[in-house]
Ligand code: ATP
């Protein structure tokens with residue numbers, strides 16, 4: 001995880017530096033607390049990089065804690081995928097894997113203590129009444145008639161709630177704080193509700209489950225967390241976070257600090273929306289290469305390092321902003337440019353016949369694997385009389401500045417020869433070009449003319465007799481507007497109908513038969529690609545385009561802005 005960029009600085013690091021200087025702390029303890037009810041996405045990655053990054057750069061540690069207080073939604077499948085994804089991103093929690101459900105006994109003891117101290121009570125208002133009594137932002141709330149129930153009665157009721165004597169919705173446990181507080185979060189918040197559901201870790205032991213606000217800060221305190229980092233929507237909950245800790249004999253006093261969660265242009269990070277796309281078949285699954293999930297990004301060919309680089313470069317903000325997807329892509333390109341071996345692949349093939357090259361002859365030509373990395377060496381590519389080239393590399397009538405094949409024009413075939421276009425064969429019925437013809441100059445082997453003459457165009461190619469067949473999938477953004485959902489009723493109205501293009505007749509150089517899942521590749525001129533981890537097999541190869549060589553959207557966005565769009 002080395003980087004030659006400047007050390008990270010942000011307001012949270014400033015706070016921690018201050019705590020070290022003042023002697024308040026001599027190590028930091030952070031945590032990443034996912035709810036195991038879905039797959040991790042790039043927004044979670046920013047939180048992972050933040051929390052684990054602090055533990056890496058300061059003396060200290062970062063815990064992975066499953067926030068599994070809700071028995072209805074959690075599944076162990078999600079927990080396993082989260083573990084795998086955090087590891088894939090490059091982080092490790094050592095022995096510090098925890099579950100909020102592991103604290104249920106302690107949390108219950110503390111609830112009894114709050115009751116004994118006159119700081120909590122069992123309420124039997126209905127959910128609707130509780131809402132009515134809560135008041136509004138401008139009006140104070142009203143005390144529940146059950147608020148001053150005697151301690152003994154409260155203790156009896158909470159025990160019976162726990163034992164399953166009451167139906168869901170009949171009773172709740174509430175903290176007794178202040179129904180007139182200007183902050184509605186402090187108006188006697190609910191600590192426990194009845195849920196007659198089995199929990200995937202605690203089974204049928206509990207019939208009551210703690211609310212997030214009650215469980216979260218206390219879990220932090222139990223683990224000795226020093227800095228509890230969360231997104232901005234919890235700002236109003238901070239006084240409550242502090243209240244529980246101040247009113248209970250916790251072993252530590254963590255501090256909650258809020259930061260602006262990631263908002264990424266052209267992307268949706270809501271689990272609810274993402275789940276809907278999966279359930280309704282609008283994408284192929286949580287790992288669809290267009291999804292912003294870590295699984296999707298990984299299948300698409302993103303590397304863990306490129307995601308960490310992105311998280312570092314966007315930095316940490318106190319207030320909301322939209323980050324640009326192009327920043328994610330440019331970091332990835334920089335990395336893959338250095339690491340990805342090059343190969344030649346023709347995605348939309350058309351035949352090129354070299355009419356003066358002997359029929360039946362084949363030769364092997366040296367091709368450099370990575371011009372950025374000499375140690376990657378050289379491979380041999382077969383060359384013969386009939387090749388495939390991209391159909392876009394031939395124009396019968398060439399526009400200005402078109403430097404590729406057109407009758408009379410000489411170009412370089414990458415790593416091979418100079419060829420001069422002599423014409424094309426057309427389908428007599430449709431007029432469509434089916435074959436391009438050219439002659440080659442045998443003295444230009446390797447792609448250089450001994451007489452020093454230059455050509456303006458270099459195109460890639462694959463020998464027809466030696467080519468392997470593959471399907472290649474090109475992706476575009478899943479949503480076609482920067483802020484999906486803005487101004488429409490349903491975010492799906494903004495789905496990009498052209499987010500995937502499947503090319504079924506691609507022709508690849510033979511070395512690509514050896515391509516392996518997880519190894520990035522550059523197809524010369526076409527972008528960075530990888531073997532699809534799900535659908536590819538030796539009999540039927542499937543490649544994903546990870547990212548194009550250049551940012552096509554930069555131009556589109558610029559044009560839109562120029563038009564005032
Ligand atoms: P839910 O709506 O189900 O709570 P969530 O995205 O908040 O969804 P969690 O599993 O609760 O999911 O999130 C785990 C951690 O990831 C939390 O600490 C949360 O603050 C952080 N996180 C979630 N989304 C983002 C985001 N877009 N940017 C930064 N951090 C995020």
Ligand code: MG
Nearest residue numbers: 033034035067
């Ligand atoms: Mg959450």
